Structure formats: structure tokens, C-alpha cells
Amino acid sequence: MRSDNAFSRRDAVVCRDVGKTWAAGTSRAHEALRDVNLDVKPGEFVVLLGPSGCGKSTLLYLIAGLEEATEGIINAFGTPVTAPSSDRSLIFQESSLYPWLTVWENVAFGLSIRGAGVKERRAAALQALRNVGLVAAMDKRPDELSGGMRQRVAVARALAMRPKVLLMDEPFAALDVQTRQKMQDFLLTIWRESGASVIFVTHHIDEAVALSDRVVVFTSRPGQIKTIVDNPLPRPRDPFSPEAESLRRHLTALLRDEVDRAFAEQEALGG
Amino acid sequence: MTSAEPEPKAHQAARGSRRLLSRPVFQVSERLSGKLASLGWGIASISLFALIWELFWLLGWADPRLLPPPHIFLGDIPNQLQYFNTSSRWAVGSAQTEAPSEMQSLMTTVVSTVARVIAGLAIASVLAVSVGVLARYYRLLDRLTMPTVTLLSSVSPIAWLPVAVFLFGIGNGPAIFMVVITLFFHMVLATVTQIDNVPANMIQVARTMGATKRQVYLRVIIPAILPPMLMVLRLNMFAAWMVVLVAETTGVGYGLGQIIMLARNTFNPSLVFFTIALIGMLGFATDYTLRLLQSRVLFWLPEKGARRAI
Numbered sequence: 001m002r003s004d005n006a007f008s009r010r011d012a013v014v015c016r017d018v019g020k021t022w023a024a025g026t027s028r029a030h031e032a033l034r035d036v037n038l039d040v041k042p043g044e045f046v047v048l049l050g051p052s053g054c055g056k057s058t059l060l061y062l063i064a065g066l067e068e069a070t071e072g073i074i075n076a077f078g079t080p081v082t083a084p085s086s087d088r089s090l091i092f093q094e095s096s097l098y099p100w101l102t103v104w105e106n107v108a109f110g111l112s113i114r115g116a117g118v119k120e121r122r123a124a125a126l127q128a129l130r131n132v133g134l135v136a137a138m139d140k141r142p143d144e145l146s147g148g149m150r151q152r153v154a155v156a157r158a159l160a161m162r163p164k165v166l167l168m169d170e171p172f173a174a175l176d177v178q179t180r181q182k183m184q185d186f187l188l189t190i191w192r193e194s195g196a197s198v199i200f201v202t203h204h205i206d207e208a209v210a211l212s213d214r215v216v217v218f219t220s221r222p223g224q225i226k227t228i229v230d231n232p233l234p235r236p237r238d239p240f241s242p243e244a245e246s247l248r249r250h251l252t253a254l255l256r257d258e259v260d261r262a263f264a265e266q267e268a269l270g271g
Numbered sequence: 272m273t274s275a276e277p278e279p280k281a282h283q284a285a286r287g288s289r290r291l292l293s294r295p296v297f298q299v300s301e302r303l304s305g306k307l308a309s310l311g312w313g314i315a316s317i318s319l320f321a322l323i324w325e326l327f328w329l330l331g332w333a334d335p336r337l338l339p340p341p342h343i344f345l346g347d348i349p350n351q352l353q354y355f356n357t358s359s360r361w362a363v364g365s366a367q368t369e370a371p372s373e374m375q376s377l378m379t380t381v382v383s384t385v386a387r388v389i390a391g392l393a394i395a396s397v398l399a400v401s402v403g404v405l406a407r408y409y410r411l412l413d414r415l416t417m418p419t420v421t422l423l424s425s426v427s428p429i430a431w432l433p434v435a436v437f438l439f440g441i442g443n444g445p446a447i448f449m450v451v452i453t454l455f456f457h458m459v460l461a462t463v464t465q466i467d468n469v470p471a472n473m474i475q476v477a478r479t480m481g482a483t484k485r486q487v488y489l490r491v492i493i494p495a496i497l498p499p500m501l502m503v504l505r506l507n508m509f510a511a512w513m514v515v516l517v518a519e520t521t522g523v524g525y526g527l528g529q530i531i532m533l534a535r536n537t538f539n540p541s542l543v544f545f546t547i548a549l550i551g552m553l554g555f556a557t558d559y560t561l562r563l564l565q566s567r568v569l570f571w572l573p574e575k576g577a578r579r580a581i
Binding site: 061064065066084085086088089090092094096098099100101109110112113114141143157161 | 470472473475476477478479480481482486490491494495497571
């Protein structure tokens with residue numbers, strides 16, 4: 001399944017033999033990622049699926065440019081990733097909105113960093129909030145919003161930067177099931193309209209089935225790509241179709257080995 | 272069934288309009304009753320304590336010459352006020368009639384002590400927050416200062432007392448220095464801890480949007496540490512009150528510390544307890560002021576959370 005194209009300008013993100021070892025060279029060295037090869041096309045929705053602690057979030061941080069890979073190269077649109085860029089917006093599980101700013105000020109935070117004027121900031125914030133259906137809440141503070149609304153503001157904040165790649169680290173994990181499903185539909189709409197690539201980290205198989213074009217399944221300790229599974233289900237998707245069911249079963253089987261292994265390791269540590 | 276049907280609707284409408292109308296009134300009265308309740312509990316708490324003390328006196332367990340109960344030392348206030356008149360103690364040869372009135376002397380004493388607390392607290396917080404933030408900003412500064420700061424934060428204020436006198440002689444200088452030096456090291460450590468506690472996500476988000484290190488500090492870290500630092504400030508305000516009395520036992524002309532020293536030297540328990548009561552009230556008042564300041568400055572904190580933090 002792994003595509004072995006040479007570096008291509010057309011790829012949104014290219015990872016070549018990427019590895020990451022935390023605290024490298026010390027006695028506490030811990031290998032989080034090894035030999036990751038991954039190409040993400042512009043406009044593609046890729047889900048990174050794996051058990052907790054398998055390094056999938058680490059890969060996201062490396063792509064974001066927040067951390068540096070110890071092995072290999074990451075390119076975004078043909079240029080090596082060395083630092084964070086507003087081309088690649090990151091959205092976390094906890095919304096990480098700034099509680100001292102209003103909703104619209106949060107959304108326009110990136111623009112104010114660039115030194116944009118109030119008018120421009122307000123206009124951009126309004127546009128982004130319109131996309132997520134939260135214009136009415138623009139003058140509220142994050143604490144006055146529900147968890148789902150806060151995540152929509154976080155998405156609006158990312159969109160306001162007009163990113164080419166949206167990096168999402170379990171963004172809906174803290175939400176209840178109903179809200180999560182709503183948010184998934186909402187994200188798909190946003191994704192279609194913006195044309196950005198999405199790299200989405202989750203450990204929920206249902207989420208992977210509902211959202212992805214491709215699912216990258218990770219093994220743990222160190223995190224490696226076990227396999228990449230194409231998701232051919234036509235959109236809009238029916239989560240109860242036999243095809244969805246069989247894909248779910250396939251992914252479950254792939255993950256089960258990993259979870260079993262992780263458990264065995266934890267038990268060995270605990271004993 | 273048919274007769275009952277319109278009723279709920281009417282009910283609903285009535286309830287709706289009543290809710291709309293009465294909501295602000297309800298909130299105000301709730302807030303007011305909350306304040307009254309806390310005032311009531313405050314009075315109850317102090318009364319209980321005073322009552323036990325009085326009981327001990329009644330039973331003869333508390334010697335009124337050593338532990339005069341509230342009704343004695345409070346009743347003795349008019350008699351004790353003369354000791355606040357510093358001119359009669361310090362300016363030898365000046366007649367009592369030339370000196371400021373007793374109330375004026377009391378005010379001078381109280382104001383000068385409060386001013387020392389506030390000045391010390393303000394200088395210590397500004398210095399400590401600056402050093403803490405700069406230490407986290409510049410690694411070299413961090414490595415050079417933190418070991419010394421940690422080392423010195425366990426030194427008792429008593430040990431700084433001679434240093435204060437060596438450096439500043441007598442007057443306001445040593446007293447304020449004492450407050451500053453006692454609070455400074457702890458507040459630096461608190462600042463650094465609070466910076467380290469800023470959620471990593473908040474910083475990462477700013478970085479992905481292209482914020483420089485400077486912008487991360489100014490736009491994210493400093494606003495994020497404000498709420499916990501105001502809490503630290505409040506706790507250190509109590510420490511400032513404690514140390515200012517020690518500081519004032521040295522050669523400052525006036526201040527509550529001087530009164531306590533005078534009371535000790537002249538074996539005057541009524542004056543001691545009156546001063547303690549005074550300090551308690553002043554400490555409470557300054558804390559209350561800081562709390563008001565906190566809710567003003569930290570407008571974004573939800574009221575519930577803020578109240579819990581208090």
C-alpha cells in the first residue's frame with residue numbers, strides 16, 4: 001500500500017524514513033517513531049489510527065514543525081519542514097482557546113500575531129465564524145461555550161489562517177458521542193469547502209471509518225506504520241452499510257494485535 | 272381534559288414572563304444574601320472565639336493580667352491610644368499638648384505600616400515576576416539565577432534583619448527591604464512554576480500561527496499566569512504582614528511593630544492584644560481589597576471558578 005514516489009511538489013506532506021527519539025543520546029532515550037513513510041495528497045483526508053502512546057501524535061507534531069525529527073525528512077509542498085508555519089494548522093483535543101480573549105479575538109489571534117489591523121482581523125474572524133456557524137457567539141468568552149462549540153471555535157481559528165493542511169490531534173475525543181458525530185459531519189463539510197488536506201489522529205475505529213480517505217494503522221513502541229488501508233466507501237457515508245462494517249472489522253483485527261501487545265508490555269512493566 | 276389543556280400554556284407564559292422580569296432582581300438578592308451570609312459567619316466565627324476566651328476568664332483559667340479577654344483589652348482602648356503617640360516617646364522634651372491627637376497618632380501608625388506592606392509587596396512582585404519571566408525567557412539567566420534563588424528562599428526573615436540595618440540604617444528603608452527580601456525568592460519560584468504550568472497546547476497553538484518567542488511570552492504566557500500569580504500575591508500579602516512587624520521592631524519611628532515592642536517592654540498585654548486585633552482587621556481588609564482587584568483584573572474567569580479559587 002505504501003507509495004514510493006519520489007519527492008513530489010504535488011504532495012501536501014511527504015514523510016521519508018522519519019524517526020523520532022525523545023531525549024536521544026541519554027539514558028532516558030525513548031524511541032517514539034521509526035521508519036515512517038507517508039505521502040498525503042492535497043485535499044486528502046488521512047486518519048492516523050493506533051493505540052494510545054503509539055507515536056501518532058508525535059508524527060503530527062513533527063509535521064507541524066513543533067518538534068524536529070531525529071531521522072529522515074518531512075516535506076510540505078516541496079519544502080522541508082523546519083519550523084511551524086501557518087500553512088499547517090494544528091487542532092488539539094482540548095480546545096486550547098485563550099480564556100482571556102473573546103471568541104472572535106481567539107479566531108483572529110493568528111492574524112494579530114502577523115500584525116493585521118482590527119478591521120481585517122474582525123472581517124477574517126467573522127468569515128471563519130460564519131463557516132462554523134458561530135457568528136452569534138463572537139463576543140462571548142470561551143468559558144461560556146459548550147465543549148463542542150469550543151472545538152468549532154478552534155477549527156475556525158485554524159481556518160482563519162487559510163491553512164493547506166489541517167493537523168488534528170484527537171480533536172473530538174473529549175466530546176460526548178452525539179456531539180462527536182455532529183462534529184464529524186461538520187468537519188467533513190469544512191474539509192470539502194476549504195480543499196485543505198486533513199491529517200487526523202484518533203484511536204476510534206468508527207471515526208476512522210466515517211472520515212478517512214485512507215487509514216494509516218500504527219504499531220506501538222516504537223511507532224511504526226503497520227499498514228495503510230484505503231477507505232473506498234462513497235460519501236456521504238452510511239456507518240451501518242455492510243462495506244463500512246467489513247472495513248471496521250478489518251481495522252479492529254489490525255488494531256487488536258497492537259492493543260494485545262501493548263497490554264502484555266504494560267503487564268510486564270507492572271509485574 | 273379540555274378544561275385542563277389551556278392551563279399549562281397560561282402557566283408557561285406566566286412563568287416565562289415572571290422569569291424574565293424577576294431574573295435580575297433574583298440575582299442581585301442572591302448576591303446580597305450571599306454577602307450577608309458570609310458577613311454573618313464572620314461575626315459568628317469571631318464571637319465564638321471571643322466567647323471561649325471570656326469563658327476562660329470567667330472560670331479563672333485566663334489571668335486577666337496576662338491574657339486579658341476582649342472586653343478588658345477593648346474597653347482599655349481609650350487608655351492605650353496614648354502609646355500610639357510617637358512624638359511623646361521619640362521627641363524628648365516636646366509637651367503632650369503639642370503632639371498630634373491620639374486618633375492622629377493611631378492613623379499615622381496604621382498608615383505607615385500599611386504603606387510599608389503595600390510598597391514591599393509591590394516592589395517584590397514586580398521584581399520577582401520580572402526575574403521569573405526573564406529567567407524562563409533566557410536560559411543562561413535561568414541557569415545563573417535559579418540555584419541562588421532556591422538557596423536563599425529558605426533563609427528566615429530574621430536573618431535578613433541585620434542586613435536590612437547594615438544596608439538601609441533606620442527608617443522606612445529597612446522595613447520595606449525586609450518585606451521585599453522575604454517575599455522575593457518565593458515569588459520568583461512561584462512565577463517560574465506558574466510559567467511551567469501553562470498548558471503546552473496554548474503555547475503550541477501560538478507557535479503554529481507563527482508567533483515568535485517574544486510574542487508567545489507577551490500574548491500567551493503572561494496573560495495565562497496572571498490568575499495564579501494574583502493568588503500568589505494574596506498569599507504573600509499575609510507573609511508581608513507577618514514580616515513587617517519584625518522589620519518595624521528596628522529603628523523605624525512608628526508603626527505597629529513599634530507598638531508591639533513597646534507593649535512587650537512595658538509589659539502591657541492589653542496593648543498587645545489590641546494591636547493584634549488591629550493587624551487582623553487590616554490584614555483582612557487588604558486581602559479583601561486584593562480579592563476585589565482580582566475579580567476586576569481577571570474578568571474572564573468564570574465567577575464560580577474564581578470563587579472556588581478564593
